[in-house]
Amino acid sequence: xxxxxxxxxxxxxxxxxxxxxxxxxxxxxxxxxxxxxxxxxxxxxxxxxxxxxxxxxxxxxxxxxxxxxxxxxxxxxxxxxxxxxxxxxxxxxxxxxxxxxxxxxxxxxxxxxxxxxxxxxxxxxxxxxxxxxxxxxxxxxxxxxxxxxxxxxxxxxxxxxxxxxxxxxxxxxxxxxxxxxxxxxxxxxxxxxxxxxxxxxxxxxxxxxxxxxxxxxxxxxxxxxxxxxxxxxxxxxxxxxxxxxxxxxxxxxxxxxxxxxxxxxxxxxxxxx
Amino acid sequence: xxxxxxxxxxxxxxxxxxxxxxxxxxxxxxxxxxxxxxxxxxxxxxxxxxxxxxxxxxxxxxxxxxxxxxxxxxxxx
Numbered sequence: 001x002x003x004x005x006x007x008x009x010x011x012x013x014x015x016x017x018x019x020x021x022x023x024x025x026x027x028x029x030x031x032x033x034x035x036x037x038x039x040x041x042x043x044x045x046x047x048x049x050x051x052x053x054x055x056x057x058x059x060x061x062x063x064x065x066x067x068x069x070x071x072x073x074x075x076x077x078x079x080x081x082x083x084x085x086x087x088x089x090x091x092x093x094x095x096x097x098x099x100x101x102x103x104x105x106x107x108x109x110x111x112x113x114x115x116x117x118x119x120x121x122x123x124x125x126x127x128x129x130x131x132x133x134x135x136x137x138x139x140x141x142x143x144x145x146x147x148x149x150x151x152x153x154x155x156x157x158x159x160x161x162x163x164x165x166x167x168x169x170x171x172x173x174x175x176x177x178x179x180x181x182x183x184x185x186x187x188x189x190x191x192x193x194x195x196x197x198x199x200x201x202x203x204x205x206x207x208x209x210x211x212x213x214x215x216x217x218x219x220x221x222x223x224x225x226x227x228x229x230x231x232x233x234x235x236x237x238x239x240x241x242x243x244x245x246x247x248x249x250x251x252x253x254x255x256x257x258x259x260x261x262x263x264x265x266x267x268x269x270x271x272x273x
Numbered sequence: 274x275x276x277x278x279x280x281x282x283x284x285x286x287x288x289x290x291x292x293x294x295x296x297x298x299x300x301x302x303x304x305x306x307x308x309x310x311x312x313x314x315x316x317x318x319x320x321x322x323x324x325x326x327x328x329x330x331x332x333x334x335x336x337x338x339x340x341x342x343x344x345x346x347x348x349x350x
Contacts, residue, residue: 058298059296060298063297064293065294065296066296190328190331191331192328194324194326194328194332196294196326196327256295259299259322259326260295260302263299263302263303263322264302267306267307267318268321
C-alpha cells in the first residue's frame with residue numbers, strides 16, 4: 001500500500017489550525033479557553049520538531065540533508081523552549097520581555113541559518129546573473145522592511161541597553177534568516193518540477209509566515225503585551241508558520257518513503273503509474 | 274570484463290547519487306532491485322528516478338555523468 005503520512009499530516013495540521021483559530025476568535029476570558037490557547041500555541045512547534053525528526057530518520061542520520069534538517073530541528077527546539085518559557089510567563093501574568101525565553105529564541109537563529117544554508121547548497125553551486133539580480137532586488141526590499149520594523153522600531157532609548165540588544169537581535173536574526181531563505185527560493189526554483197521542490201516550498205512558506213508574525217509582533221508588541229485581543233491573533237500566524245514547517249517535513253519524509261516503496265516494487269515510480 | 278565493470282560503475286554511481294539526495298536506505302533499495310538487471314535498465318531507472326525527484330534541470334548534471342560512464346565502457350569494449 002502507498003504510504004499516506006503526507007495526507008495525514010495535512011489533515012492533522014488543518015485540525016490543529018482550525019482549533020487554534022476557534023480558540024483565539026472565541027474571545028473568551030474563561031480559564032478553559034485561556035489554557036486551550038496556550039496549549040495549542042505550544043503544540044505547534046512540537047509538531048514541527050517531531051516532523052523534522054521524522055524527515056531526519058527517513059533520510060538516515062549520515063545523510064547531508066538529514067544533518068541540515070537536524071540543525072533546523074535544533075533551532076526549532078530552542079524556539080520551542082523559548083515559547084514554553086514565554087507562555088509560562090504569560091500564564092503567571094508576568095511581563096515576558098525581556099526574559100530567559102529571549103535567550104532561547106535568539107540562540108535558535110544560528111542553527112536555523114546553518115540548516116537552511118546547508119539544505120539549499122547542493123547541485124549547481126553558482127548563481128546565474130538573473131538569479132543574482134533577483135536576489136539583490138528582493139534582499140534590498142526585504143532588508144528595508146526588516147531593518148525598519150525589526151531594528152529601527154524595536155530600538156527604544158527609554159529601555160535599558162540589554163533590552164534593546166535583545167529587541168534588535170530579533171531584527172538582525174530575521175534579516176539573516178531571510179537571506180538564507182532566499183537561497184532556499186532559488187533551490188526550489190532550480191528543482192521545480194522535481195518532487196523535492198514541493199516540501200521545501202511548504203517549509204519556506206512556513207518560515208516566511210513566522211517571519212511575518214515577527215514583524216507583526218514588532219509592530220504591535222505593546223498592544224500584544226497589554227492583552228489586546230486583536231493583537232493576540234498574531235499567535236495564530238505563528239501557529240500557522242510552525243504547522244506549515246511540520247507539514248513540509250512530513251511531506252519530505254513521505255516523499256522519500258514513497259520513492260522507497262516504488263523502488264522496492266518496481267525499481268522506479270513511473271513504471272507503476 | 275567491460276560489461277560487468279560498466280554495471281558495477283553504474284551501480285556505484287547510483288548508490289552514491291541516490292544516497293546523497295534520497296538517503297542510504299533508498300540507495301540500498303535501488304541497488305537491491307537492480308543488482309540482477311542489465312546496465313541499460315539500471316541507467317534508465319536511475320535517470321527516471323533523478324528526473325522525478327530533482328527535476329529535469331538539476332538531474333542534467335548527473336545524467337551527463339551516467340552517459341559518460343556508459344560511453345567510456347562502450348569505447349572500452
